[in-house]
Amino acid sequence: MNMRITDNAYRETSLRDIQRIQRDVVKAHKELITHQRVERPSDDPVAASKALHQTSEKRTLSQYAKNNRVALDAVTESHASLTEFKDTVLTRAQELSILVDDISDGNAKEAYLAELNQLIEHGLQVMNTKHRGEYLFSGDSSLTEPFSAVRSAGGKIISVSYAGSSKARSYDVGEGVHLSPTLDPAQTTQFSTCFANLINLRDAISSGDNNAIDLARSGLLTNETDIVADLSNLGGKQMRIESAKVFDTARYKRLEEGIHGNVDADLAEASTRFKDLSDALDLAFKIHSHATSQSILNYL
Amino acid sequence: MTLLGNLHNNARALDTHTRALETAGHNLQNAKNPNYARQRVHLTNSGSVDSQKGFHSMGVQVGRFEHARSSFLDKQLIREKSATNTLKSQESIYQQLEADLAEFISRSESSSSIHDSSDNQNEKKGLLKSIDDFFNAFRAVAASPLEDAQKTILLERAETLAHHFNLISTRLENLSNDLFDEMKGDLAKANALLDRIEKLNGSIARFEFKSPGHMAADFRDDRQAALEELSELMNFDVRTIPDRHGKIEVYLRDSSGTEITVLDASGKLGDLSLSGDLVQFGSPAISLNLKGGSLDGYAKVNAQAITAFKSKIDSLAHQLVLSMNEAYNPGSLNTNFFDTTGLDAKSIALDTSLSFQSFRTTVGAQPGANDIALDVLALADKNFSTASGDFIDGRFIDYATRISADIGSGLKSVSDRLESQLLLESAVLSNRNAISSVSSNEEVASLLASQQAFGATARVMEVINSCLNVIVNELVRR
Incomplete structure (x- = not known):
């Protein structure tokens, strides 16, 4: 192309090129400092949009993780309470129901009766356990004591009834995992029968009614089977909660990797680009300075 | 063409070259002005006259003034x-x-x-x-x-x-x-x-x-x-x-x-x-x-x-x-x-x-x-x-x-x-x-060319002047 090169044309072209290189240098420099290729949606609308979605999902997963901890605490506490009820109250009550068969000593009988009363009291206390200020086994009526006792004039428990809600509180403990981390109220109400069997056993021992003792023992055995099923059910929930945690943690990591791929700078590439552009800018300055100092006037 | 006529033609040529010098100077002054479009003086022959002694050139003049805009x-x-x-x-x-x-x-x-x-x-x-x-x-x-x-x-x-x-x-x-x-x-x-x-x-x-x-x-x-x-x-x-x-x-x-x-x-x-x-x-x-x-x-x-x-x-x-x-x-x-x-x-x-x-x-x-x-x-x-x-x-x-x-x-x-x-x-x-x-190199070259032309014309006038001096001071005195 045979074009006249004029002072303005040369200066403008040269400055425009320098500005273009400088803009690219600043971009590469920023990538190296922030480690990010995309900071604003306009940097790469598609990548930014994906990253914003992924970040939003991360926030939700993080909240699920918090709910997961709350649920895990609740299910662990429920499991511990039921285990305590089964191992301490039911097992010992059944032992006592067998021990009274051979008893002839009145003092020993009184001791067993006293122990049974304590077991019933303990059972009631266990089933009215509070966790984070709420009753574990009263469903969503969690400020109400789930089991209330009616006592005799002497203070003995003569009946126990369920006063909680028929509905459990359920919530999200992970992505797509919605459950109630405590015992379902339908199962909890069975404990009223359990208490009734314990009270019947105590009263049968007191009256020496062997048939009634056998009946109560049999009932307690059924109760134990039910509680084992409840424990198994809680174990299943615990497993689901822990699986959700593992799954969500892995998903969170994948999202983090996704964001990394969409947004983060390739540092090796950015640093090479920065070096190349810096060299180009240095050269452009030198050429500009040299060329603009060249004039026919220098030779006159 | 008489010597006085020649002197007159050369004087006009000096004006023409001065105009070219002025224009190149104006261009150089505006070399960095982005709104300025360069100007150019195009020189042309002033024509000739037919006398009893043949055709005589009338010298140089500004033929066209160019304003370089498209x-x-x-x-x-x-x-x-x-x-x-x-x-x-x-x-x-x-x-x-x-x-x-x-x-x-x-x-x-x-x-x-x-x-x-x-x-x-x-x-x-x-x-x-x-x-x-x-x-x-x-x-x-x-x-x-x-x-x-x-x-x-x-x-x-x-x-x-x-x-x-x-x-x-x-x-x-x-x-x-x-x-x-x-x-x-x-x-x-x-x-x-x-x-x-x-x-x-x-x-x-x-x-x-x-x-x-x-x-x-x-x-x-x-x-x-x-x-x-x-x-x-x-x-x-x-x-x-x-x-x-x-x-x-x-x-x-x-x-x-x-x-x-x-x-x-x-x-x-x-x-x-x-x-x-x-x-x-x-x-x-x-x-x-x-x-x-x-x-x-x-x-x-x-x-x-x-x-x-x-x-x-x-x-x-x-x-x-x-x-x-x-x-x-x-x-x-x-x-x-x-x-x-x-x-x-x-x-x-x-x-x-x-x-x-x-x-x-x-x-x-x-x-x-x-x-x-x-x-x-x-x-x-x-x-x-x-x-x-x-x-x-x-x-x-x-x-x-x-x-x-x-x-x-x-x-x-x-x-x-x-x-x-x-x-x-x-x-x-x-x-x-x-x-x-404006290209300052072009303008400086143009400036030099006008300077040369101006110098040459001035030299011609000096020669004519010396000829006139001979005629007026030496031949007429005798």
Whole structure:
């Protein structure tokens, strides 16, 4: 192309090129400092949009993780309470129901009766356990004591009834995992029968009614089977909660990797680009300075 | 030709070379002036006379004065500058919109651990984060409806979300006002430039009328500079008026394509005015269809981006208020979550009756129930549809992300187009510079040539003078 090169044309072209290189240098420099290729949606609308979605999902997963901890605490506490009820109250009550068969000593009988009363009291206390200020086994009526006792004039428990809600509180403990981390109220109400069997056993021992003792023992055995099923059910929930945690943690990591791929700078590439552009800018300055100092006037 | 005749011819040649020297000097003085078009003196033979002793040359004279301008390239540059400024003004508004939405991604502030990211209050706060925080607070309340801390956090986040909408709306309003102020400023500049062009038109006509065959080059340069400045504000066309000694007329077009002349041989025909974002002219006012310049850019970005953005943000706020109240207060039997009169981003607010004490998580009597919280959470995943009468399409978070992506795409598209446009403008400018701009090397060479010619002519005069000296002082004395 045979074009006249004029002072303005040369200066403008040269400055425009320098500005273009400088803009690219600043971009590469920023990538190296922030480690990010995309900071604003306009940097790469598609990548930014994906990253914003992924970040939003991360926030939700993080909240699920918090709910997961709350649920895990609740299910662990429920499991511990039921285990305590089964191992301490039911097992010992059944032992006592067998021990009274051979008893002839009145003092020993009184001791067993006293122990049974304590077991019933303990059972009631266990089933009215509070966790984070709420009753574990009263469903969503969690400020109400789930089991209330009616006592005799002497203070003995003569009946126990369920006063909680028929509905459990359920919530999200992970992505797509919605459950109630405590015992379902339908199962909890069975404990009223359990208490009734314990009270019947105590009263049968007191009256020496062997048939009634056998009946109560049999009932307690059924109760134990039910509680084992409840424990198994809680174990299943615990497993689901822990699986959700593992799954969500892995998903969170994948999202983090996704964001990394969409947004983060390739540092090796950015640093090479920065070096190349810096060299180009240095050269452009030198050429500009040299060329603009060249004039026919220098030779006159 | 006599010696005296020769002396006279050479004296005229000295004037001619002086004129060439002056012109080269003028060019050199303006070598860095971007509005200046170089001037050139073309020398020509003064002709010859037929005498009894044969033909005698009459010497040299200024044959033609050249003003190196290409009206084709000048018009092209006006168009390209116009197009460039449309995009520049759009880019600046889009940049502001993107900043106002503040949906930035900051990796250094985000957490890589699942256990602490939802509460990372260091994260830059965009609308998306506010929406996420709001629904996540409900998730926490669903798990622990009786925990006071969770309820407090939820109410704070709801307040933050409403405030975020209000803030964006206020920023948009400010941006819109700033844009109109900018348009008013640009319009005042355009009117002032038309006044200047009118005056320069007059100066050019007066000069060229008084000196037929001469060109008012410097006035023409000034007028071209004013036209180029005007083209940065609006696109227009220019036409030379025949037989009016260099005067031009400036015209635009209305929406039907009809020419609307704003300046003709008699001068400026009126002021441009602004009605909303429409530029108008004349009485009765005719709306002009600007197809370039910052005024066009502002009008377009106002209609395409700001208005659309405002409408989307308002729809999002409207949908949130309606859906939340429906979930929080089914059957409208109780108090609402959001104020029912605040149905856009500007006025969205929590219901005045909503407080820590009045906040409820259930419609029933069980204090530990979370049915309301679960209904609210269902909204987070609900796919709304305008076809079904909703105000938005998709989930809240999808819609908000789309708003941000739309602005990002808009800005990127404008920036990419601007980059190409700048290349195009610079190509046209280079072409014009190649014709019009001054090369100091050329001018110095021309200066040297004129100096040589001047010296040679002076030498000839010295010789003629010595010849005359011989005749007058020596031959006549004898």
